[in-house]
Amino acid sequence: MANRFFLFILSLLGWLLHAAQAEVLIRRAEANNVLYRYKRYNTGFLEEILEGDLERECVEEVCDFEEAREVFEDDQRTLIFWKKYRDSSCSTNNGGCKQICENSPTKGAVCSCVSGYRLKEDQKSCEPTVPFPCGRITAPEVKLTHSSDTMSTPQKMPGHPPQPARPKREAVEMNSVKGEVPWQAYMYSFERRGFCGGAIIDDKWVLTAAHCLVHQPHTVVAGEYNTDVFEHTEQLRRIVRAIPHPAYNISKRYQNDIALLELDSPLTRNKDVTPICLADEAFTNRLLERKFGLVSGWWTPLDQRKPANVLQALKVHQLDQDRCLNSTGRTVIPNVFCADSRTATKKTYQADSGGPYATDIGGTWFLTAISTCGEQCAGEDKENVYTGLADHIEWIKNTTSLM
Secondary structure (H helix, E strand, O other), rough: OHHHHHHHHHEEEEEHHHHHHHHHHHHHHHHHHHOOOOOOOOOOHHHHOOOOOOOHHHHHOOOOOOHHHHOOOOHHHHHHHHHHHHOOOEEEEOOOOEEEEEEEOEEEEEEEEOOOOEEEOOOOEEEEEOOOOOOOOOOOOOOEEOOOOOOOOOOOOOOOOOOOOOOOOOOOOEEEOOOOOEEEEEEOOOOOOOOEEEEEOOOOOOOOOHHHHHHHHHEEEEOOEEOOOOOOEEOOOEEEEEEOOOOOOOOOOOOOOOEEEEEEEOOOOOOEEOOOOOOHHHHHHHHHOEEEEEEEEEOOOOOOOOOOEEEEEEEEEOOOHHHHHHOOOOOOOOEEEEEEOOOOOOEEOOOOOOEEEEEEEEOOOEEEEEEOOOOHHHOOOOOOOEEHHHHHHHHHHHHHHOO
């Protein structure tokens, strides 16, 4: 009897010990659920294992506070970094930079300038080091420049008294002011027939649409404004090399539709002839993300029956994908987008091929896309299509030895 009682006591003690351990395990699991710091989802197995990397998290991509916390693993250090990063990231007001902005893991936004400019003492602004640097409008006739979100902002040009702003341009009024687009080029065939536009990117190079080469361009005219009048600002240059993008295929509309034209002699820079700036791939992409730009050319306004004789210019916004797909054969094509006036409910102009799509940052204009439209987009049911340049910058640089 005593043995049975002893066995009973041992069994009871064993059960109580097991229950106590189970209770502790449950509490530990609950505690772990509270204390466990969840990793970001969809970052990949290796990224979960490796220690956080500041360059990967906050330089190559825009990071949030939690991602920065993963890097520093310390609240105080994270807060110090976050304030500086948030205030100086290139994603916010271009980091305060007037031209190129790059994110640095230790310094935040770092500003730099394109060729022909140097960084001023404020480490934000750029000043010219040559006469007529790229992307700068200097014509005194131009009574306004196109700021980042309006086209009616007056600007005082160096050496000239302030001029009154002209009325804000409506979608149907697209005549530019002479000297407003000094990087605009016009192409002629052997028969001296004008057919395509282009963008002057250097004294000896013009960028245009590859499908324009079908017309056998012979001559480039810079400084053109009114095609019906000789104004003594025109400069004619013969084309010595026409180089389409190596991946361009005429049977595949819109894809890689860009080409370079080498001129026989350098253009002379002045207020009517000035190249537009080119940036690197990353900064060009960032400019395109702003979703608006200035387009120009001798196109046909849809409320008229013939091409304009005066150079046209219009601020346009990128259209939504659904509206654009109707013009690209219901196919999404990388680096290709449609654009028109924000106020327009339908197409307002028929862009000519090869014309520039330019983006302004701090008073300096950068080439960010080229019109790849022409007859392919003719009619009110087809939108004007543009090829973004970001993915083609390396090819342009290698071919021209620029930048």
